[in-house]
Amino acid sequence: MLRTTLCISALALAAASMAQAQAAHPQGGTLTVPIITATFVEDFNPFSNAQEDLVRGTMFEPLWAHNVMQGDIAFRLAESFAYADDLMSMTITLRDGLTWSDGETLDAQDVAYSLNLGKDDATLDKTGKWADGLISSVEMIDPLNVKVSFSRKDSTLDWYLENAYIVPEHIWKDVEDKITFKNSNPVGSGPITEVTTMRDNQVEICRNPHYYKASEGLPYLDCIKFRQYSDNAQIQPALMAGEIDWGSNFIADVDSTFVAADPENHGYWYPANDLINVYLDTREVPFNDVRFRRAFSMAMDRDAIVDLAAYGYPTAATHATGIGEYYAASFNDTINAKYDQYATYDVAAATALLDEAGYVDTDGDGFRENPDGSPIDFDIHVVNGWTDWVQSVQMVTEHLAEVGIKANTKSVDWSVYDTALKEGTYQASINWSVVGVDPIQAYNDYFNPSRVGQSWHANHGFASPEMGALIDEYGTTTDTARREDILATLMDYTGENMPFVPLFSNPTWYQYNAARIGGWPTAEDPRVQPVFYSIGRKLITFEGLYQK
Amino acid sequence: MAFILRRLVFYIIAIFVAMTFNFILPRLMPGDPVAAMFAAAGGKMPPEAILAYKEMLGFVDAPLWQQYLQYLKSVVTFDLGPSIMLFPTPVTAVLSNTLPWTVFLAGFATIMSIFIGCFIGLYAAYNRGGFVDRYVPVFWQFIASMPQAVTALLIFFVFSLTLKWFPLGFGFNPDLEPSWAPSFLVNVLYHAVLPMVTLMLSMIATWVFTLRNAMVNVLGEDYIAMAKAKGLPSRRIMTHYAARNAILPVVTAVSMALGFAVAGQVFVETVFNYPGIGQLIIKAVAARDYPLMQACFLLIVLCVLVANFIADILYVWLDPRLRT
Numbered sequence: 001m002l003r004t005t006l007c008i009s010a011l012a013l014a015a016a017s018m019a020q021a022q023a024a025h026p027q028g029g030t031l032t033v034p035i036i037t038a039t040f041v042e043d044f045n046p047f048s049n050a051q052e053d054l055v056r057g058t059m060f061e062p063l064w065a066h067n068v069m070q071g072d073i074a075f076r077l078a079e080s081f082a083y084a085d086d087l088m089s090m091t092i093t094l095r096d097g098l099t100w101s102d103g104e105t106l107d108a109q110d111v112a113y114s115l116n117l118g119k120d121d122a123t124l125d126k127t128g129k130w131a132d133g134l135i136s137s138v139e140m141i142d143p144l145n146v147k148v149s150f151s152r153k154d155s156t157l158d159w160y161l162e163n164a165y166i167v168p169e170h171i172w173k174d175v176e177d178k179i180t181f182k183n184s185n186p187v188g189s190g191p192i193t194e195v196t197t198m199r200d201n202q203v204e205i206c207r208n209p210h211y212y213k214a215s216e217g218l219p220y221l222d223c224i225k226f227r228q229y230s231d232n233a234q235i236q237p238a239l240m241a242g243e244i245d246w247g248s249n250f251i252a253d254v255d256s257t258f259v260a261a262d263p264e265n266h267g268y269w270y271p272a273n274d275l276i277n278v279y280l281d282t283r284e285v286p287f288n289d290v291r292f293r294r295a296f297s298m299a300m301d302r303d304a305i306v307d308l309a310a311y312g313y314p315t316a317a318t319h320a321t322g323i324g325e326y327y328a329a330s331f332n333d334t335i336n337a338k339y340d341q342y343a344t345y346d347v348a349a350a351t352a353l354l355d356e357a358g359y360v361d362t363d364g365d366g367f368r369e370n371p372d373g374s375p376i377d378f379d380i381h382v383v384n385g386w387t388d389w390v391q392s393v394q395m396v397t398e399h400l401a402e403v404g405i406k407a408n409t410k411s412v413d414w415s416v417y418d419t420a421l422k423e424g425t426y427q428a429s430i431n432w433s434v435v436g437v438d439p440i441q442a443y444n445d446y447f448n449p450s451r452v453g454q455s456w457h458a459n460h461g462f463a464s465p466e467m468g469a470l471i472d473e474y475g476t477t478t479d480t481a482r483r484e485d486i487l488a489t490l491m492d493y494t495g496e497n498m499p500f501v502p503l504f505s506n507p508t509w510y511q512y513n514a515a516r517i518g519g520w521p522t523a524e525d526p527r528v529q530p531v532f533y534s535i536g537r538k539l540i541t542f543e544g545l546y547q548k
Numbered sequence: 549m550a551f552i553l554r555r556l557v558f559y560i561i562a563i564f565v566a567m568t569f570n571f572i573l574p575r576l577m578p579g580d581p582v583a584a585m586f587a588a589a590g591g592k593m594p595p596e597a598i599l600a601y602k603e604m605l606g607f608v609d610a611p612l613w614q615q616y617l618q619y620l621k622s623v624v625t626f627d628l629g630p631s632i633m634l635f636p637t638p639v640t641a642v643l644s645n646t647l648p649w650t651v652f653l654a655g656f657a658t659i660m661s662i663f664i665g666c667f668i669g670l671y672a673a674y675n676r677g678g679f680v681d682r683y684v685p686v687f688w689q690f691i692a693s694m695p696q697a698v699t700a701l702l703i704f705f706v707f708s709l710t711l712k713w714f715p716l717g718f719g720f721n722p723d724l725e726p727s728w729a730p731s732f733l734v735n736v737l738y739h740a741v742l743p744m745v746t747l748m749l750s751m752i753a754t755w756v757f758t759l760r761n762a763m764v765n766v767l768g769e770d771y772i773a774m775a776k777a778k779g780l781p782s783r784r785i786m787t788h789y790a791a792r793n794a795i796l797p798v799v800t801a802v803s804m805a806l807g808f809a810v811a812g813q814v815f816v817e818t819v820f821n822y823p824g825i826g827q828l829i830i831k832a833v834a835a836r837d838y839p840l841m842q843a844c845f846l847l848i849v850l851c852v853l854v855a856n857f858i859a860d861i862l863y864v865w866l867d868p869r870l871r872t
Contacts, residue, residue, distance in 0.1 A: 038831040039645060039823060041637045050634050180636040200645055200823055202722035227722055230831060234821045237709050237716050 029547025030204070030223040031517055033246045033532065034235045039200045040228055044186035046165040047124050048179055053532070054203060054226055057539035059188035062162045063092060063111070065536020066437040069271070069529045071329045073158075074540055077106070077166060077189060087153040087476055092146045092161075099210040100168045101186075101193035112140040113169040115148065115161075123179055127160040153476040159437035162536055191219035191543065201228045220546035221517070239266075239511055246541075247511035248532040253311070258511060265515040269523050269530070270507035272315040274432040275324030275442075276389075277500035278380060278396060281427055282461035286370050290498060291357040294342045297501040298350035299403040300396065302343075306504050309391035317502035319343055322446060322494035324505035326529075327439045332488050339495030343502055350403045359405075367406040379410035381429035383417050392503065393430055424452075424459030431456045432506065440474045440483075443490045446499070447471065462499040519544040551870055555860045559853050566849040571619050573845075574838050575612075619842070628843050633835035639843045642828070647847070649719050650817070650824035653740060654809035657747035662802060664748070665755020672756065673763030673794075674786045685756045692753035696812070700746045700819040707742055708820075714742050717821030743820045747812070751805065758801045762794035769793075796866060803859030807852030 035053055043050045046060050057065075063078040081092045098106035115138040118125025129135045136151040148157065168187045175181045186193060191211055197204035206223040213219075229235050232249045239247045240261040251258050251268075259266045280287040280296070287293060302316035315325045320339040323330065341349070354360075358371035369375055382393045390411055397407045407428070412420075420426040434445045434457070445451050447467035451458040467490060474486045510530045512520040521530045521541060531537040622628055628639035668688070672681040691699070707714050720726065720736045766772065767790055775785045813826030821827070825844055832840040864870050 038634065038828050039642065041634050041641075043634075043637065048635055050637065180630075199722065199726065201718050201720075225722075228823075229717070230818065230821055230827050234717055240709075241712075241716060243716070 025217070025220045025519070025546035027217060027220055027222065029221045029517065030225050031221050031245050031542070031545060032225045032227060032243065034229045034238065034244050034249070035226045036231060036235075036249075037228055038230060040198070040203050040226070042182060042184050042198050044183040044195065045179075045181050046167070047126075048181075054205065055186065055188070056165075057535040057537075058190045058192050058224065058542055059186060059205065060165045060167065060535075061188075061190040061539065062535050063164065063166065064158070065162050065540060066159065067528050067537070067540060068326070068329070068437060069526055074536065076536075076539070077111070081158055081161075083155050083478060087150070087155050087478070089147055089149045090157055091141070092148065094144045094146070095212060096144060098189065098212050100170075101188050101208045101210055102168075103210050104168065104170055104187075106166075106168070106189055107143040108140040108146045109143070110169045111146045111166055112138050113173070114166045115146070115164055117167075117172075117178065118164075121178070126163045126165060127157075129157060129160050155478045156438070156475045159441070162437075190539065192224055196223065197225075202226065219543060220519070221542070224542070239513070242513055242515055245513045245517050246530075246532060248509050249511070250509055251511060254313075254511065262513075262515065265513055266511070267514065267520070267522065268511040269521070270313050270510065271523075271526065271529055272325035272328075272505035273508045273529075274326065274435045275317060275322075275505050276314070276392075276430060276432055276503050277457075278393075278503060279421065279426070279429050279431055279457065279460050279500045281424060281459075282497075282499050283424070284427060285374070286359065286376055287427070288461075289357060290496075291353050292359065293498045293501065295350040295353040295357075295359075295403065296400065296405070297342050297498060298344065298346045298353070299399045299405070300501065300503065301345045301399055302504060303345070305392055305395045305399075309395050310388045310504070313507040314504040315507070316504050317343055320495045320498060320502060321491035322433075322502075323439045323442055323491075324433075324502070326435050326505060327442075330439045330487065332484075332491055335488055335491045335495060338492070339498075342495070342498060347403060354403060354405075361404060366404070367401075368404040375406070377406045377408070378427040379408050381417050381420060381426050382409060382411050383414050384411045389430055396430075396503070418456070421456040422453055422459060424461070429456075430503070433457055439487060440471060440490075443467075443487075443494075444471045446494070447490065457500075460499040462493075462497050467493060514548070516548060517545050518548045519546050551864060552861065555857065559857055562853055563849065566853075567620070567623060567846065568616075570842050570845050570849070571616055574836070574841050623846065629839045631832075631840045632837040633831065633840070639839045642840060643825070643843055643847070646823055646825050646828050649822060650810055650813055650826060653743055653747065653817075653822065653824060654806075654813055656740070657744045658751065658802075658805055658809050660744070661748040661751040662755050662798075662805075665752040666759045666798065668752070669756040669759030670763060670786060670791055673760045673767065674782070674790070676764065676767075681760075685753070685760060688753035688756050691749050692751070694750075696746070696750050697815040697819070699749055700743075700816050703742055703746050704819050715739050719823045739822075743816045743822050746816050746820075750812075754801060754805070755798070758798055759791075759794060762797045763790055766790045766794045796863070799859055799862050799866065803855040803862075804852075807848075807855035810848050810851050 037051070041050060044055050044059065046052060046055050061076045064076055064081070065074045067074050077094060077098060079093050079095045081090055083090050092111065094108055094111065100106050115135075118127065118130040119135075119138075122131050125131055127135075134150055134152065134154055134157065135148055137149045139147055139149075141147050150157070166189060171187055172178065186195065188208065189212075191208055191213070192205045193208040194206045195203065196206050203226045204223050205226070207219065211218065227238075227244070229238065232251075235244065235247060235249045236251050236257065238244050239249075239251065239258055242262065254268050258268065278296075280293055282288055282293070297320065306312055306314050306316045317324055318340065319331065319336045320343040321332070321336055354368060359368040359376070361367060362369045362373055363375075367376065380393050380396060382389050390409065393409045397409055400407045417429065421429050421431060434442045436442075445455045445457040447463050448458065448471050449463045449465055449468045452463050453459065470486045470489060474483055477483065508529055508531055514520060521527050521544070527544065528537050528540040530541045532541075626640065630636045631639050631642050634642060665688075668680065668684055672678070672685055675681055708716050715721070715738070718739055720732065720739050724732055724735055726732060772785060772789055775789050780789075810825055813822075813824055814829060815826075816822065817824045817826035818830055825847065828840070829844045831837075832844060
């Protein structure tokens with residue numbers, strides 16, 4: 001008896017000291033962030049797109065947030081979730097004792113209410129999972145548990161549910177038109193909910209008086225000051241002058257403009273985001289020959305493209321298996337090793353492969369012809385005005401010319417580009433790939449036949465029913481070993497067929513000013529991908545910040 | 549009176565034509581608001597979200613003539629509907645927040661440059677061949693011939709970014725609560741200095757030349773010789789005899805300038821992040837925000853036409869020959 005008491009008090013002591021260790025930072029301070037808009041309006045409705053950046057994550061917390069960089073899930077309003085054994089439903093368990101910022105209880109009633117909003121009105125469905133027919137019903141089981149029922153087997157809903165906004169039923173149930181509702185006196189669940197300043201050029205939102213993590217001393221910062229800027233060009237000088245603490249913008253020559261202005265405190269970190277590929281229509285000559293596609297890829301000097309066309313900010317692709325550094329945690333070394341040679345700059349190998357495959361210069365114009373003698377001359381599509389991509393494609397054509405392939409940069413209007421990619425009427429086209437929670441989302445867009453015509457990444461000729469079936473199976477199992485197998489098969493399929501040529505991973509734009517605020521994620525402390533324009537990653541980043 | 553009526557009919561027709569162009573032109577531009585938003589988001593938006601968004605904005609694929617009738621009705625009733633990029637804020641609310649800034653900036657800059665420019669023009673004309681007449685107008689012409697975007701950026705770079713004498717942007721310090729307190733008004737003026745100077749630099753030359761040339765003509769008239777012969781002081785001849793008659797072309801120029809002042813603010817407001825109409829137009833065009841774009845352009849057209857109409861009335865008052 002005595003022993004158990006001792007144990008418990010020891011535990012309590014340990015818990016107390018842990019709590020103290022976490023509350024190492026005193027509360028106080030204001031974070032200043034830029035928002036690109038013409039003017040602020042008094043609108044704190046998360047469902048209308050007007051000013052989502054002001055409220056997402058920090059005013060309306062998600063149930064949980066996937067932290068892909070750390071490979072874990074940060075549970076927020078929810079304590080856990082569990083799929084039923086038959087994968088026909090999911091149960092969400094909330095934290096005990098949650099309250100709204102007006103002091104009312106936040107429980108399963110609110111969660112069920114919020115998730116049900118999307119049922120009849122697609123504009124309120126931020127998960128997209130009512131619209132695609134997955135969710136069949138959402139109901140409260142008891143004040144802490146919500147059951148989401150499916151119309152088919154599924155084990156992926158948690159990737160999408162983190163985008164759902166949980167709003168207070170006691171306020172929203174009386175709102176007639178939820179999209180045009182201004183929500184001028186917002187009631188939220190996040191760390192900052194109280195609007196203290198509302199002007200055309202500045203909005204300040206401060207500490208939630210009823211925050212559920214207040215006992216842990218969170219949030220450290222008192223307020224966020226959102227400042228209006230009309231474009232990137234104005235944010236750069238403001239960052240240099242130290243008016244902004246957290247930038248998420250393209251800054252020209254960041255080292256000599258931003259960092260040099262205050263080397264002690266100004267820093268940036270551009271971790272990899274989505275992988276950029278040149279998609280090829282493999283139903284067309286000469287792209288129907290995998291040797292040609294591989295030679296194309298080997299002719300690319302990716303480091304040079306990254307340095308010259310994009311200021312060195314992106315991360316050059318090194319693997320030919322369909323995913324970039326964003327999903328580094330999911331790389332499969334064995335399969336990567338099989339195909340890495342095809343994503344490595346090697347003019348000699350590219351030339352040799354083209355020669356061997358019969359692509360030679362028969363008419364002596366300096367460019368190779370197809371084996372049947374017809375000329376090779378194709379366009380690579382890029383969107384008008386997307387300058388870094390236009391420059392990248394120009395370099396791609398130069399590298400192709402180096403191995404004797406004639407290709408042209410063709411900048412077209414978005415609508416032309418969009419249609420050509422979706423309908424498969426392009427020859428070659430530069431485009432991104434899907435980044436989300438799980439690499440399968442990228443493969444789903446590459447190879448699932450149901451995505452052909454819908455997505456920009458599927459209509460290259462290698463979408464296949466077998467791969468589609470594997471992808472669907474991935475989404476209906478929780479068996480991690482089986483999932484790894486499926487991913488390996490898809491990576492192998494990508495590497496073997498190479499329906500697109502990987503170039504580089506886009507950077508995540510992120511600059512910080514440590515003069516007043518500390519706790520920034522950095523390459524040395526990569527606790528989260530610091531994306532301001534998100535729900536969960538913004539919240540996790542904000543939670544670690546403190547006044548110096 | 550008949551003259552005024554004739555002009556009035558002309559203006560009504562002009563407004564109608566302008567309104568029609570205003571409707572057609574944005575729709576001739578490639579892309580639509582959803583595509584523009586999509587491109588701005590770098591494509592990271594699922595197709596379901598696009599559909600939902602279209603529905604939210606109430607995109608009706610009605611025939612063009614129906615959209616046109618709807619548009620005419622909305623203009624006449626001043627119910628311009630919600631802006632797309634700031635949905636669901638009404639266009640009228642957005643305009644009423646931004647228009648005062650532009651009127652303040654453009655109005656002050658135009659009036660100040662008229663005074664400065666006319667004074668220089670007057671002086672130069674009366675002392676023909678003197679130092680001022682030879683060099684000052686040329687200097688201002690040189691300044692005015694630089695593209696406004698370049699002048700604005702140069703001024704911004706030197707005085708805001710490098711010397712840090714003036715703020716980097718905004719109509720007033722965002723940390724201050726707007727009020728009519730003197731300290732706040734001073735802050736507003738402080739923030740308006742650089743944009744105003746930039747605008748004035750590009751405008752002064754016009755006034756110098758308009759008034760100087762008109763004056764030179766007038767000074768050749770017989771009644772000036774007569775006034776000189778009477779032995780009137782030269783200052784009196786300059787202001788009461790010459791300038792009064794040389795003012796007619798200036799009135800035309802002023803009305804044109806006031807009309808175009810709103811449109812001319814685009815570069816300056818963008819560079820200095822000034823919260824006016826000029827900057828709003830750029831944002832609205834980029835977002836293909838048809839309702840807001842139409843409202844802005846309509847406003848510009850109205851400014852030009854109203855200013856011209858006022859000039860017409862002033863003419864009647866200034867020039868007795870038109871009263872018959």
